[in-house]
Amino acid sequence: MLELRNITKRFGDVLANDNVNIVVKPGTIHAIVGENGAGKSTAMRIAYGFYKADSGEIIVDGQARQINSPHDAIALGIGMVHQHFMLVSTMTVAENIVLGAEPGSEIALDLHKATTDIQGLSEEFKLAVNPHAVIEHLSVGQQQRVELLKALYRHARVLILDEPTAVLTPQEVDEFFAILRGMRQQGKTVVIITHKLSEVLAISDEVTVMRDGRVVGQVATKDTNAAELARMMVGREVLLRVEKPDADVGTAELSVKNLSVSTSNGTKRVNDVSFEVRKGEILGIAGVEGNGQTELIEALAGLILAAHLTGAIRLEGRDITRVNARARRELGIAHIPEDRHRRGLLLDFSLAENSILGVHYRKPVVSTAGVFLDDQAIRKRAAQIIEDFDVRPTNQELPARALSGGNQQKLIIGREFELHPKLLLVSQPTRGVDIGAIEFIHRKLVALRDAGCAVLLVSAELEEVTALADRLLIIHEGRIVGDVDPKVATIEQIGLLMAGGH
Amino acid sequence: MRDLFTIALIWSTVRLATPLILAALGGLFSERSGIINIALEGKMLAGAFTAAAVTYAADSKLHLGAASPWIGLLAGMSAGIFIAAIYAIVCIRYKADQVVSGTAINILMIGVPGFLSGALFLSSGSTPQIPKEQLIPWAPIIIAFAMVPITWYVLYRTPFGLRLRSVGENPEAADAAGVSVSRIRYSGVLIAGALAGMGGAYLSIGQSSLFTRNMTSGRGFIALAALIFGKWRPVQTLLACLLFGFTEAVSIQMQGAIKLPAFFATLLRQTPGDDIPVQFIQMVPYLLTIIVLAGFIGSSRPPRALGIPYQKEK
Amino acid sequence: MKLLRELMFPLIAVIAAFIVGGILILIIGDDPIVAYKLLIGSALSWPDGIGYTLFYATPLIFTGLAVLVAFRCGLLNIGAEGQLYVAAFATAWVGITFVHMSAWLLLPLCFLAAIIAGGAWGAIPGVLKARFGSHEVINTIMLNFIAVALVSYFTQYHYKTPGDPIMETTEIGGGAHIARMGKFLPGFPERIPLNLAFILALVCCVLVYLFLWRTKWGYELRATGSNPTAAEYGGISIRKQIIIAMTISGSLAGMVGINEVLGYRYRYYDGFSASYGFTGIAVALLGRNHPVGVLLSAILFGMLIRGGIFVDAFTNNVTKDLVDVLQGVVILFVAAEALFRGPFGRFGLLKRSKV
Numbered sequence A: 001m002l003e004l005r006n007i008t009k010r011f012g013d014v015l016a017n018d019n020v021n022i023v024v025k026p027g028t029i030h031a032i033v034g035e036n037g038a039g040k041s042t043a044m045r046i047a048y049g050f051y052k053a054d055s056g057e058i059i060v061d062g063q064a065r066q067i068n069s070p071h072d073a074i075a076l077g078i079g080m081v082h083q084h085f086m087l088v089s090t091m092t093v094a095e096n097i098v099l100g101a102e103p104g105s106e107i108a109l110d111l112h113k114a115t116t117d118i119q120g121l122s123e124e125f126k127l128a129v130n131p132h133a134v135i136e137h138l139s140v141g142q143q144q145r146v147e148l149l150k151a152l153y154r155h156a157r158v159l160i161l162d163e164p165t166a167v168l169t170p171q172e173v174d175e176f177f178a179i180l181r182g183m184r185q186q187g188k189t190v191v192i193i194t195h196k197l198s199e200v201l202a203i204s205d206e207v208t209v210m211r212d213g214r215v216v217g218q219v220a221t222k223d224t225n226a227a228e229l230a231r232m233m234v235g236r237e238v239l240l241r242v243e244k245p246d247a248d249v250g251t252a253e254l255s256v257k258n259l260s261v262s263t264s265n266g267t268k269r270v271n272d273v274s275f276e277v278r279k280g281e282i283l284g285i286a287g288v289e290g291n292g293q294t295e296l297i298e299a300l301a302g303l304i305l306a307a308h309l310t311g312a313i314r315l316e317g318r319d320i321t322r323v324n325a326r327a328r329r330e331l332g333i334a335h336i337p338e339d340r341h342r343r344g345l346l347l348d349f350s351l352a353e354n355s356i357l358g359v360h361y362r363k364p365v366v367s368t369a370g371v372f373l374d375d376q377a378i379r380k381r382a383a384q385i386i387e388d389f390d391v392r393p394t395n396q397e398l399p400a401r402a403l404s405g406g407n408q409q410k411l412i413i414g415r416e417f418e419l420h421p422k423l424l425l426v427s428q429p430t431r432g433v434d435i436g437a438i439e440f441i442h443r444k445l446v447a448l449r450d451a452g453c454a455v456l457l458v459s460a461e462l463e464e465v466t467a468l469a470d471r472l473l474i475i476h477e478g479r480i481v482g483d484v485d486p487k488v489a490t491i492e493q494i495g496l497l498m499a500g501g502h
Numbered sequence B: 001m002r003d004l005f006t007i008a009l010i011w012s013t014v015r016l017a018t019p020l021i022l023a024a025l026g027g028l029f030s031e032r033s034g035i036i037n038i039a040l041e042g043k044m045l046a047g048a049f050t051a052a053a054v055t056y057a058a059d060s061k062l063h064l065g066a067a068s069p070w071i072g073l074l075a076g077m078s079a080g081i082f083i084a085a086i087y088a089i090v091c092i093r094y095k096a097d098q099v100v101s102g103t104a105i106n107i108l109m110i111g112v113p114g115f116l117s118g119a120l121f122l123s124s125g126s127t128p129q130i131p132k133e134q135l136i137p138w139a140p141i142i143i144a145f146a147m148v149p150i151t152w153y154v155l156y157r158t159p160f161g162l163r164l165r166s167v168g169e170n171p172e173a174a175d176a177a178g179v180s181v182s183r184i185r186y187s188g189v190l191i192a193g194a195l196a197g198m199g200g201a202y203l204s205i206g207q208s209s210l211f212t213r214n215m216t217s218g219r220g221f222i223a224l225a226a227l228i229f230g231k232w233r234p235v236q237t238l239l240a241c242l243l244f245g246f247t248e249a250v251s252i253q254m255q256g257a258i259k260l261p262a263f264f265a266t267l268l269r270q271t272p273g274d275d276i277p278v279q280f281i282q283m284v285p286y287l288l289t290i291i292v293l294a295g296f297i298g299s300s301r302p303p304r305a306l307g308i309p310y311q312k313e314k
Numbered sequence C: 001m002k003l004l005r006e007l008m009f010p011l012i013a014v015i016a017a018f019i020v021g022g023i024l025i026l027i028i029g030d031d032p033i034v035a036y037k038l039l040i041g042s043a044l045s046w047p048d049g050i051g052y053t054l055f056y057a058t059p060l061i062f063t064g065l066a067v068l069v070a071f072r073c074g075l076l077n078i079g080a081e082g083q084l085y086v087a088a089f090a091t092a093w094v095g096i097t098f099v100h101m102s103a104w105l106l107l108p109l110c111f112l113a114a115i116i117a118g119g120a121w122g123a124i125p126g127v128l129k130a131r132f133g134s135h136e137v138i139n140t141i142m143l144n145f146i147a148v149a150l151v152s153y154f155t156q157y158h159y160k161t162p163g164d165p166i167m168e169t170t171e172i173g174g175g176a177h178i179a180r181m182g183k184f185l186p187g188f189p190e191r192i193p194l195n196l197a198f199i200l201a202l203v204c205c206v207l208v209y210l211f212l213w214r215t216k217w218g219y220e221l222r223a224t225g226s227n228p229t230a231a232e233y234g235g236i237s238i239r240k241q242i243i244i245a246m247t248i249s250g251s252l253a254g255m256v257g258i259n260e261v262l263g264y265r266y267r268y269y270d271g272f273s274a275s276y277g278f279t280g281i282a283v284a285l286l287g288r289n290h291p292v293g294v295l296l297s298a299i300l301f302g303m304l305i306r307g308g309i310f311v312d313a314f315t316n317n318v319t320k321d322l323v324d325v326l327q328g329v330v331i332l333f334v335a336a337e338a339l340f341r342g343p344f345g346r347f348g349l350l351k352r353s354k355v
Helices: A040-047 A070-075 A093-098 A111-125 A140-153 A170-185 A197-203 A226-234 A293-301 A325-330 A340-344 A375-388 A405-417 A435-450 A462-468 A491-498 B007-032 B040-061 B065-093 B098-121 B139-157 B159-169 B171-176 B181-207 B219-229 B234-253 B262-267 B278-293 C002-027 C032-044 C048-072 C080-097 C103-132 C136-159 C196-214 C216-226 C228-233 C238-254 C256-265 C276-286 C291-314 C321-335 C337-341
Strands: A002-011 A014-024 A029-033 A055-060 A063-065 A078-081 A158-162 A189-194 A206-211 A214-220 A252-262 A268-278 A282-286 A309-315 A333-336 A423-427 A454-459 A471-476 A479-484
Touching (some): A014 A040, A029 A197, A078 A140, A111 A140, A140 A170, A170 A197, A206 A226, A226 A491, A252 A293, A252 A454, A268 A293, A268 A479, A282 A435, A293 A454, A325 A333, A333 A405, A340 A405, A340 C228, A423 A435, A435 A454, A454 A462, A471 A491, B007 B159, B007 B234, B040 B098, B040 B181, B065 B098, B065 B139, B065 B181, B065 C321, B139 B181, B159 B171, B159 B181, B219 B234, B219 B278, B219 C136, B234 B278, B278 C136, C002 C276, C002 C321, C032 C291, C048 C196, C048 C216, C048 C238, C048 C256, C048 C276, C080 C103, C080 C256, C080 C276, C103 C238, C103 C256, C196 C238, C196 C256, C196 C291, C228 C238, C238 C256, C276 C321, C291 C321
Parallel strands (some): A029 A189, A282 A471, A333 A423
Antiparallel strands (some): A002 A014
8 A cells, every 4th residue: 555665764864764664555554653852754745755865766556656745645645633733723723624635616616516525525534523613622532533624635545644642631532432433444555653552452453563764563463462562663683781880879959849830721731740859869750752741851950931830840959940940040959941943052153152051141251340251261161161071073063063962962062061050941851963972971860979969861762761760750750650769770671651551 | 073074084084994995804814824024114115116017008108098007007016915924934935033134125116116117217216107097096095995894704714714714823833734824924925015015006006106115104004903903804904004194194194184182282392272283193103002012002012933934844 | 265255255146146137237238347346445435435334334333233143042023224213213302301510421321222223122022022033023123113103203293393394303402412524533524423322332242252252141142043942951041032132133223323413414314224224134144143244244335425426427228226225136046045055056165165
C-alpha cells in the first residue's frame, strides 16, 4: 500500500532520517514507535509531501511516486492528521473539512452538500461532530474527529496519525481505538505514530521501531512484547559511562510543594508535584517529552507568570514562588534551558555578549558607574568560559550563530557555571551535541555536584539521566509517577513508567 | 443637531465614503489572505493619476468621447494592479517585510505621478483639467456599494473565499489541505490593487476633474483604519467607511452648524459658540481605530497570519 | 572585510535604484547622465551645495536614529512623522510662551520640550503594545494623523498671528535661537540654514552608539530585539524594553523640531516636514541600522533633496519627484534583500559567511 524506501533527510547538521525503510500493508493498523526525535514524524511528513526527502523513494500501490506537496499526497489517497492539528480555528467544522476540496462550482460553494456529505461520513465512521460548530469552541477530542473526517472526505485510503492519543483522556483513547478498528474493517489502512507501548500492543497489527533517525526493526505485534519494544526504543550502541563518586548529600536546597502549572486556557501541565533537591546531589527527572518537564523547569526558573502557578517553591526555606527571574538568578539559581535557540542564546550577538546574558547589568561586567559595560571584564569572562569549557572556535567576536550545536551548548553551560550557582536547573544538556562534548558536559555536571551544588536534571535520554542522577523521579502527564534508585532500576522498568505503563 | 442630517450631508457622506469603501474592501482581500496593506495609499495614488492622465489623453488626443472615463477607470485599476504586483512579488516571493515595502510603495507613488506629469504635461504634479462631461461621477459609487455584498459573497460563499480566509488565518493548515498559499496571496493582493486603483480613479475622474499632487491625502490610511475598525468584515467595514466619510463630510460641510459646547470651549480657551475645530473631527477615525485595536470596544482580532511570510520547511 | 560586506549591500541597492531612476529618466526623454551629474554636482558644491545637503540631512539623521533604536528592539516606528510634529510644536510653544526669558534658561527648556514631547508621543504606541498587545505599526500611523491635526489646531486657533494667511505660529524668543554654522566657519555664509542642530545630530549618532552597544540598558534593548524569549530568560522585562525603546525613538524624532524651529524658521510652520519620518525608515534600513550607516545614508538622501531641486530646474522634463522615486526604489530593494541574495548571491558577494 505505502512504502518508504531508503528515505534520507537532513535538517542542517541533523540527520533526521537515515536510510529509512517502512512497509505498510493494506488494511492494517501499522504503528511506528520511537522516542522523541527518533525521526517518526519526519518520515511520515515526507510521505505526506510536507517535507521533501534528500534521497529515497515513496511507493504507493506498488508504483514509485513523486510527492511534492500535500496536494499530491491527497491525490494518491494519503491523509494525515498532524500532532498539532491543522485546523483554521475561526472557521466551522464543515469549512475546515472541505477546504481545498470544495463541493459545488468555483463561484458557488455548496455548503449544503458539504454538510450532508460530512453527516454521511460521520455516521459511516462513527465520528459524531456538528458541521456548523466553530473549531475554537470544540474540545481537542472533537477537533481530532474533524481532522479524521477531513482525511476521509478526501477519500484517503491511508491515514497517517501523528501522536493521536497525546491529547486524549484514557476513556477517549478507548473510543478512538474503536473508531480506528472500524476504519480497518471498512478497508482503510492506518499508520499511527506513538511512543506509548501499551497502545502499540492494544491497537496495531505491525510495528516499526525507530531510533536516532533509523529503523531498528519491523515486527508483527503478536510476536513481540512491551519489554522487547522498550529495549529496541531506548537501546544505544555506545554505552555511556559516567565515573562518579557517591553523592555527599547535604540539606535541602530546593523544595517544591504541591506545585501545579496551568496554561492560559486552564489545562494543567504540571499537576501537584512535590519534591526536594538537596545540596550535592543530582536529582534526575525522566519522562517522555511533553509531559510537563518544560513547564516545571520554567516555573522554577521564574519564566512563568506567578498567576499560572499554585503551590510553593522554596529555596533554602525561603518562598520564591512570586520572585521574578532576575531575582532568582541573584539568589543563586542557574538555568541551562532545553532549547538553546529559543531561550539560551542571542544568536546574532557575539560570544562575548552571550557570555554575560543574565549578569549583564551588574558587577563585574558593568563598570563602577553602574551603566557602562566593562569591555575588558566581559572579554575576561568570555575568555575564561571559552577556555574552561573548550568552546571552539575561540574567537569571542563571532556571532553565536556561527558555532556548532555542541559548542553553543558548552558556551551556555559555561556561562551558567560561572554564576557558581547553589541550584542548577538543567534541561536536555546534551541534545544535538557530539559524543566528545557529551562526555565533557557530563563530567562538568558531576564536578558541580561534588562542589556541593544541587542539580535538577531533566533529560529525554534515559541513559543520560540514569547515568548521572543520584535519585530519579519519573514524570508522566504532569505527575510524578515513580521515584527510583537509578543504580537499581532497569531501563525497562523506567521505560515502562515513562510510557505510562505499570 | 437636527439640521445635521440634511440630504446634502448624506449625499456628501456617500461621495466621500466611496473611495474609502473601494480601498478598504481591496485591503480586506489582501489582509484576509495574510498580507498587510500599508500600501493602499500608494495604490490609490497610482490609480488616481493614471485614470486622470488616460482619461485626458483619451478625450483630448484620441477623441473617444464618452468612452474616455471608462477607459480611464480601467487604466486606474490596471495601475493599481501593476503596483500591487510589485508589492506582491517583493512580499510573497522575496519575503520582504510587508510594512517596510508598503512604506516604500507609498513614497514611490508620491514621486512617480509628479515625475511623469512633469514630463507629460509640463506641470508640477498635476494633470490637465478634464471636461465635466468626461467625468464618471456615478459608476464608481454604484460599484463601491455593489462590491460590499459581492465581497461578502466571495468571502463566505465561494471556494476562493474559503481558501483566502484559511490562508490568512493558518497558512500551514491550508497548505496541508492542498491549497497553494502563495497563489491565493497573490490573488488577494492583486484584487486589492484593482479596487484601491478604482478608489483612486474615482477621486480624480469622479469627485474632481484632475489629479493633483498627493490628492489622496491619507485616504488610503483611513481606509486601512476603516478595515480595522470594521474588524476585517465587509459589512462592518462599509459601516466604518460611512462613519469616516460622514466625519469628513461634517468637517467640510458643516462649518458653523455645530457649536462648541461650553465645557470644551473653556477647556480649549475658546469662546463658546465657536465652531468645533475641523481638526478634532478629522481625528475621530484615527482615535477610534486606536481604541478598537486596544480592545476597548469589543475585540478586533486581525487575521492570525497577518504580516508573516509563509516559510515552508524544505 | 566585515565593513566591506556591510557596505556592499546598501551600495548595490543604491546603484540599482539609480539604474531604475535612470531608465525612468530615459523614458521621459531626458539624459540620465546629465541629470545625475547635475544632481551630484549641485549637491557637492562649496559652500551652498554641501551646506544645504547637510542641512537637509540633519532631520534625516534624527529620524533615521529614531527608526534604528526602535528597530534594534524589534519594533517598527512609522510614527516619527507624528513625533517630530508634536515635538516641533512643543518647542515652539515654549519659545513663544517664555519669549523674554534669557537664553541660558530658554534654550535648555526648548530642547527639553522637543525631547519630552517627542518621547511622550512615541511612548503612547509603546505602552499600547506592552499593555494591550496592539500593533505599533497601525498605532503609529494613526498617531501621525492625530499629531498633525492636533498641532494644526493649536497653530490655527491659538498661536497664529491674527490676519496672517499662512499657517504658522508667531516668532519664538531670540533667546531660543541656535546659531547657524556661518557663525563659526569662515567663508561659510550665514544665509545657509545649516545650524548647530547638525552638530547635535552628530552627537546623537555617537550617543546612540554608546547607549546601544556600551551600556547595560542598550544591551537589554538589543537583546529584546534579537530574541525576546532569550532576553526574558536573562531576566529582562520585554514590556519595559518596548516602552523604553519607543520613548527614546520618539525623543530622537522630536529633535527634528530643534533643527526646524530653533535653527531655521524660528517659528512653527504647519506641514513643514517633507516626510522626514518616513524617509527615516529608508535612512535606517539603508544604513544597516547602525549610527554610522544612518549618518552616511542621511547625507546621501540630503544630497538627493538638494540636487533634486536643481535637476528640477535645469532639465527639461525631470522634476524633483525623482528624489521620492529613488527613495522608494531604494527601500524596496533593501527590503527585498533576498532578491539580491538569489541571482547575485552566486557571485559570493552577499553570502552570509558562517565563520
